Amino acid sequence: MATQAVTHTQADDGIELAPIPSSSSRKSITSIDRPGRTLSGDSSPSDPSDPPNGTSRKLSRLDTARLVSALLCFITAGINDATLGPLIPYLQKHYAIGPGLVAIVYIPSFLGWCIAGVLQTHLFHYAGQGGVLLIGAILQLASNIIRACAPVYGLFAFSFFLAGAGIALQDSQANSYVAELPHAHNWLGVIHSGYGLGCLVAPLIATSVASNTPHWNFTYLVIIALNLPNVALVGLCFRDSISLPFLRKKATQPIAQSTLTQCTTGVADGTQPLTESKNKKANSLLLAALKDRAVWQLSLFYFLHLGGTISLSGWVVEFLVEVRKGDLTQMGYVPVGFNAGLTLSRLLLPPLTHRWGEKLMVSIYMAISTVFLLVFWLVPNIVANAVALSIIGFFLGPVFATGVSVATKLIAKERVSGSLALIFVLGQAGGSLFPFLTGVIAGRAGVAVLQPIALGLIVASGVVWVMLPKVEVKRD
Structure with a gap:
């Protein structure tokens, strides 16, 4: 019978003798590194979202509830982003402004993303994942309450x-959480289809309210009603990962003596204040992300990609009314086709994309989109433009989520959350800068500039995508 070594401790310490695992038992130990992700020494590094050793881990009830909450985060983000486009003609009339001034709203949106991105890592360490998600949901709710009041244009902008900061916080944390689930490529497609769904219903809501009532701002009352469940569901599903200071004071669980000593003295390991330790860890992760070449390559990709897609979806109604001479009450529904394609493809294409290689398939999707962008530009027919726009939406749909999946494979796992925050901030810089520039140029040269701008950005993002490091294909 094999014997086991034991650790020798003094009896006066009140510590039980514990056996040291044998070499064979140590090999079988599985470490839980992050919530929702189990790692073992035999797991394949090719796809961190796949269960280890070929086994399958089913989603728990908590995983499922949090997945639904993440889906709702993306639905509300899509509604926020897609509401502005159909309302631009009404904003111009209400505030007596041109396209250049309307485009100013993209600047505070970008600033919100920037500040949220810089503070994201620190907020995560102080408030927890659930706390960051909850703050993001509350900021979005507050932004829509302001808009519903139809305030002066400066306050409206x-x-x-607030919306940009809120979406940035929720976007990064929801992506990080879902990217750690088994078969994450499928679940990322699901939650990003939620963004497409939000973009799908937003023009329907905005156009219906604005064209049938004298109060375009009542659109945001409907959106407030959709924001409230987002706040409630995040608070409920992620409550055990919310560590906001005013909630910590209410903790009732017993505290170990060593932990109590740290809390009262503010010292961890007797050498360093806990707050300084958290700050140093957050700063080190942020600096490591800034030094990662893949982070900058993906940031440039999203900078161009979001610049092209948001410019296209944001100004297409104005383009169809002014250039194609369409009826305003009908053209507001055209983005529905674009967003329907976006939603559908995010549900249907992820398995195919994962099977045949993410880099290859996204390159094909973007090539097809480029062809139909040329159709949208060169064929002066509203029906043909609407069909082309729907096809463009379908093939651009899975690109965003696939980029997130690729990022989790190119970036060290301990830096994924902070790196995604940085990538999305820089990406949103393009999503704010280029729609703003499109509006400014349109104010002088006409909104027909939309087509060459959108086409150039999509082509440039495709070139950057091809230049990304190789990702191993795993056909499971």
Whole structure:
């Protein structure tokens, strides 16, 4: 019978003798590194979202509830982003402004994304994942309450700062959480289809309210009703990962003596204040992300990609009304086709994309989109433009989520959350800068500039995508 070594401790310490695992038992130990992700020494590094050793881990009830919450985060983000486009003609009339001034709202949105991105890592360490998600949901709710009041244009524009910050916080944390689930490529497609769904219903809501009532701002009352469940569901599903200071004071669980000593003295391991330790860890992760070449390559990709897609979806109604001479009450529904394609493809294409290689398939999708962008530009027919726009939406749909999946494979796992925050901030810089520039140029040269701008950005993002490091194909 084999014997086991034991650790020798003094009896006066009140510590039980514990056996040291044998070499064979140590090999079988599985470490839980992050919530929702189990790692073992035999797991394949090719796809961190796949269960280890070929086994399958089913989603728990908590995983499922949090997945639904993440889906709702993306639905509300899509509604926020897609509401502005159909309302632009009404904003111009209400505030007596041109396209250049309307485009100003993209600047505070970008600033909100920037500030949220810089603070994201620190907020995560202080408030927890659930706390960051909850703050993001509350900021979005506040932004829509302001818009519903139809305030002066400066305050209306400021509301986009709150929305941008809120979406940035929720976007990064929801992506990080879902990217750690088994078969994450499928679940990422599902939650990103939620964004497409939000973009799908937003023009329907905005056009219906604005064209049938004298109060375009009542659109945001409907959106407030959709934001409230987002706040409630995040608070409920992620409550055990919310560590906001005012909630910590209410903790009732017993505290170990060593932990109590750290809390009262503010010292961890007797050498360093806990707050300084958290700050140093957050800063080190942020600096490591800034030094990662893959982070900058993906940031440039999203900078161009979001710049092209948001410019296209944001100004297409104005383009169809002014250039194609369409009826305003009908053209507001055209983005529905684009967003329907976006939603459908995010549900249907992820398995195919994962099977045949993410880099290859996204390159094909973007090539097809380029062809139909040329159709949208060169064929002066509203029906042909609407069909082309729907096809473009279908093939651009899975690109965003696939980029997130690729990022989790190119970036060290301990830096994924902070790196995604940085990538999305820089990506949103393009999503704010280029729609703004499109509006400014359109104010002088006409909104027909939309087509060459959108086409150039999509082509440039495709070139950057091809230049990304190789990702191993795993056909499971």
